[in-house]
Amino acid sequence: MRIRLADVTKRYLREGSLRVASDEPPALDHISLDIADGETVSVVGPSGCGKSTLLRLVAGLETADCGTVHYDEHDVADVAPQDRGIGMVFQDYALYPTMKGAGNLKYYFDVHRRTEDEARARAKEIADIMGVGFELLLGQQTTTLSGGEQQRVAIARCIVRDPTLFLMDEPIVNLDAKLRESTRMEMAKLLKRYGITTMFVTHDQQEAVFMGDRIALMRAGRVVQIGTFDELYYSPVNLFVATFFGSRPLAVLPATVADRTVRFGEAAWPLPAVLADRLEPGPVRIGVRPEAWRFAGAESGGGARMAVDRIESVPAERLTLAHGTVSGARVTVVAPAGTAGDVLWLTPDWEAATFFAADGEHALHTPGAPEFF
Numbered sequence: 001m002r003i004r005l006a007d008v009t010k011r012y013l014r015e016g017s018l019r020v021a022s023d024e025p026p027a028l029d030h031i032s033l034d035i036a037d038g039e040t041v042s043v044v045g046p047s048g049c050g051k052s053t054l055l056r057l058v059a060g061l062e063t064a065d066c067g068t069v070h071y072d073e074h075d076v077a078d079v080a081p082q083d084r085g086i087g088m089v090f091q092d093y094a095l096y097p098t099m100k101g102a103g104n105l106k107y108y109f110d111v112h113r114r115t116e117d118e119a120r121a122r123a124k125e126i127a128d129i130m131g132v133g134f135e136l137l138l139g140q141q142t143t144t145l146s147g148g149e150q151q152r153v154a155i156a157r158c159i160v161r162d163p164t165l166f167l168m169d170e171p172i173v174n175l176d177a178k179l180r181e182s183t184r185m186e187m188a189k190l191l192k193r194y195g196i197t198t199m200f201v202t203h204d205q206q207e208a209v210f211m212g213d214r215i216a217l218m219r220a221g222r223v224v225q226i227g228t229f230d231e232l233y234y235s236p237v238n239l240f241v242a243t244f245f246g247s248r249p250l251a252v253l254p255a256t257v258a259d260r261t262v263r264f265g266e267a268a269w270p271l272p273a274v275l276a277d278r279l280e281p282g283p284v285r286i287g288v289r290p291e292a293w294r295f296a297g298a299e300s301g302g303g304a305r306m307a308v309d310r311i312e313s314v315p316a317e318r319l320t321l322a323h324g325t326v327s328g329a330r331v332t333v334v335a336p337a338g339t340a341g342d343v344l345w346l347t348p349d350w351e352a353a354t355f356f357a358a359d360g361e362h363a364l365h366t367p368g369a370p371e372f373f
């Protein structure tokens with residue numbers, strides 16, 4: 001099912017007040033989104049940016065002050081949440097405590113007067129996808145299951161109901177790292193198998209990338225950018241998006257463009273033609289990721305001097321990181337193997353650098369995803 005939000009705004013009532021104050025910042029601020037049938041969109045963003053409100057509004061648990069929500073061609077403003085055919089899993093497990101796992105899965109079929117055989121076949125199909133040990137969980141009273149086990153049953157319970165839309169809000173945040181990884185693998189398999197349109201809220205960037213066909217990054221009630229991970233990582237619309245993604249910090253260098261050259265601190269680099277043609281003379285900020293630096297000996301000239309204050313080895317990724325400062329800016333670089341000492345000479349890899357406005361945060365030039373193949 002396709003989901004479309006058009007210009008949706010939502011303000012909450014401040015506690016104790018009867019009317020929504022007009023100066024109250026909206027929890028959702030003119031949101032427009034279009035999610036394709038069968039697509040999974042991960043929703044990420046800082047705490048309080050409106051992720052849960054967005055999900056609750058799509059579910060019908062909150063109403064919009066203005067704007068519309070369509071499920072396929074239907075405006076669902078007047079459709080109650082229980083009549084929307086959605087499955088929801090939130091971080092607190094909401095299983096029926098008096099039943100065993102299997103009863104939780106079967107309940108829906110009982111209520112909707114569907115046959116026992118149908119219920120059993122569907123539960124078996126899902127248990128096969130959920131993998132080793134899942135059938136054992138179904139035989140247990142839900143109150144005796146661990147948090148992780150309960151959440152796996154809750155996810156399966158949603159899927160047996162054949163939802164046309166699946167809404168998940170931090171469904172596996174309370175699980176330990178190992179279980180999180182296997183559960184998200186199961187969830188991804190289920191979603192792929194049944195082709196259910198899904199919105200998935202998470203704080204975990206890796207999880208967002210793993211689960212989502214696209215990622216929607218929110219800030220202060222707005223969707224700042226939506227796209228594939230590559231689009232957000234290599235073509236961020238602004239500095240907020242660029243700094244949000246990536247497991248290591250982006251260096252942000254205040255620089256000046258003049259005469260087809262960019263100057264930063266003591267360093268001056270001639271710009272490649274494509275950049276020199278594009279950038280207006282004046283101040284800019286250059287965003288450089290740790291993996292996007294080139295190294296040179298001091299004698300080769302033209303580089304920026306990095307005063308290294310810490311070398312960090314990351315054995316799992318077989319790389320060395322150097323942390324330090326370049327003309328006052330904090331910089332982390334993926335350094336050549338065997339780097340030692342306290343000075344490195346650096347030049348940004350211009351094909352991978354992003355340029356931002358100096359007086360705003362919008363991007364002036366982004367590298368775009370490299371072609372690996």
Ligand SMILES: Nc1ncnc2c1ncn2[C@@H]1O[C@H](COP(=O)(O)OP(=O)(O)OP(=O)(O)O)[C@@H](O)[C@H]1O
Binds near residue numbers: 012013014048053
């Ligand atoms: N029931 C409510 N009444 C009043 N304000 C609310 C209510 N629910 C959320 N808010 C406010 O709306 C804004 C968005 O909250 P929301 O829970 O949607 O954010 P979030 O991105 O999901 O946050 P988190 O990542 O911390 O869960 C916040 O400022 C929050 O304080």
